[in-house]
Amino acid sequence: MKRFLAVAAILVVADGAMAADDAVSNAYRVCKMIDNTGLFTGPCQVSSRKYxxxxxxxxxxxxxxxxxxxxxxxxxxxxxxxPGGEWTVQLKSPTSGDKSVAFCRLPR
Structure with a gap:
């Protein structure tokens, strides 16, 4: 639980970039926020095919x-x-293989 709270706190201040309407650019911004927390076990990835x-x-x-x-x-x-697709955040665990243990939609 402490680790989750640390994720939440770090995400709020991790990226101050201005928002753009380009979904792929914004997806990479979200990845940068995730990677900057240092709490995830591998680099974040963006798939424009899978949104x-x-x-x-x-x-x-x-x-x-x-x-x-x-x-x-x-x-x-x-x-x-x-815009342009149903973009999601997919979180996996080190033991879940290709299956997500959590997913949620990103704003259109």
Whole structure:
């Protein structure tokens, strides 16, 4: 739980870039926020084909879900938009393989 709170606090201040309407650019901004926390176990990835921002974090599933919602909330508060598709944040665990343990939608 402490790790989740640290993720939430770091995400709020991690990226001060101005919002743009380009979904892929905003996806990379979200990845930069995630990577800058230092709490994820590997580099964040963007897939413009799958409309996904994917990262791996070693926390219980319930905390991964909370972190996912926090990431989407920060993207919304920064004014990031993801037009042209159903963009999502996909969080995986080191043991989940290709399956996400948490996912949430990013704002259109």
């Amino acid at each position: 996904a921002v994917t990262a791996t974090i070693d926390v219980p599933t319930a905390d991964a879900r909370k972190a996912c919602m926090q990431i989407a909330g920060v993207a919304t508060s920064k004014g990031y938009h993801f």
